[in-house]
Amino acid sequence: MTVKLDKVAKNFGAVKVLHELDLDVKEGEFLVLLGASGSGKSTALRMIAGLETTSSGTITIGSRDVTNVLPKNRDVAMVFQSYALYPHKTVAENIGYPLKVRGTPREDIATQVKDVAGQVELLPYLDRFPRQLSGGQRQRVALARAMVRRPKVFLMDEPLSNLDAKLRGHMRAELKHMQQELGITTIYVTHDQIEAMTLAHRVALLEGGRLQQLDTPANIYNDPANLFVARFIGSPPMNVIHGSLDRSTFKTAGVEVATPVSGNLSKVVLGVRPEDCAIVSPDAADLKASIYTIELIGDHTLVTVNLGSDMLTIKASKDFAGKSNDVVGVALSRDRLFVFDDATGSRVR
Structure with missing residues (x-):
């Protein structure tokens, strides 16, 4: 499913945090919104999800204008940095909760939960509670809960930032493989340039609420549009x-x-x-x-x-x-x- 932002802006009072952002996300694409804190990337993601209203501009998912549509009616699934798991529910219950809310029959929920849990290697842990899992396992539960909905679009807000460096590297590989297998359009927010460069089909680099460059990781690295992009991408920097x-x-x-x-x-x-x-x-x-x-x-x-x-x-x-x-x-x-x-x-x- 395609996602399009047409001159989307966001103001908080007199403060303009996003300046007429234009994005055209292709079907099945893994697009990363990259930038430092305060660059506007999470605000853009929250507007796509419907968790923030736009000050101006339009947001389209597929052929449908969703600018003023409630989050629950946008058919997107969001994965948060904090996992947001229910501590009193088992892994299976956490994964299946979106289906339960929809009124899906219990037998169908069990089947779909097992199917998704198998894809993220959680089958041995379905009866455990979140407190009994490692950070990486809890992150996979959050991913599975988003996947079970079979949404049109995945939205991910720094989902790996709470993990240690070694586990982040492992989860990056899992995320990339999962997205390629499912083929679901994914918009991913991060401040980590390594995540952006390794995961994305294309990277949208933001600074001060403005889009600095939108291109493939290779082109952003090898052909930076300006000094900010040149210095932000690369370790050590240019x-x-x-x-x-x-x-x-x-x-x-x-x-x-x-x-x-x-x-x-x-x-x-x-x-x-x-x-x-x-x-x-x-x-x-x-x-x-x-x-x-x-x-x-x-x-x-x-x-x-x-x-x-x-x-x-x-x-x-x-x-x-x-x-x-x-x-x-x-x-x-x-x-x-x-x-x-x-x-x-x-x-x-």
Whole structure:
């Protein structure tokens, strides 16, 4: 089922938390709304669910305008961060509760609960209570309760944020597999860029209530629309060096670097990702800098260097042998350089 937001805005009094958001979610798509706290992503999700009213704009599910339709009549299922399970009900009763409310016959409820529980590997736990389950198991109960309704759209509000790092990785794989198997349109809210990049068919990155970029994870990473997107996506984030642009040459602190763009701006930011930098001999380098810190990650080493008022992080070999204050050369991949207007953050193309 498709979901469309057409110039949807939300105000809380004089505060505008969402600015005319346009989204067109395709049938069967896994779309992630990504952003920091206060970016408007959860507000957008709650408006799709009907838990918040819109200040302006329209929301369409399929061919039906649901802007003013009650949540119970939108045929969407929402999974919350807090699980929201009934502590006095068993796993089976929690999963089957939406069917009970609908008046589904008891025999049919039992059949459907077992079917869904099997999909999320909960069959051995149907007679247990939530307090007897791990965090990951409780999250699967919440997912199963949403799945049993067979909704037109899944809405998920940071469902993995209460789990530890190892379990989050496991649940990401389960969620992605489940969504692919069911083929149900899913809109997922998170502040975690790793969740967004690994789960989504497309990512909608929000900041300050405005859509910054809507694209595939690969395109957002490799072709950021502006400086905010470039710095938000990526771990470690994109390096930035402040300077000026003279035609196609970036200049800073006596250093000149050829770029793939052209313009004349007195204040720009040169962006380059850590994996697009390399430590080389100072004589063969684009830049010279002194080592600030060295961090062995496992399969690679992160080397942070000082370049005037800017810091650069470089992904080096796990066998890199250097020490603090060593002067090294840094080579930049010319075709992977980005230039941004320092005043507006917009990309120079």
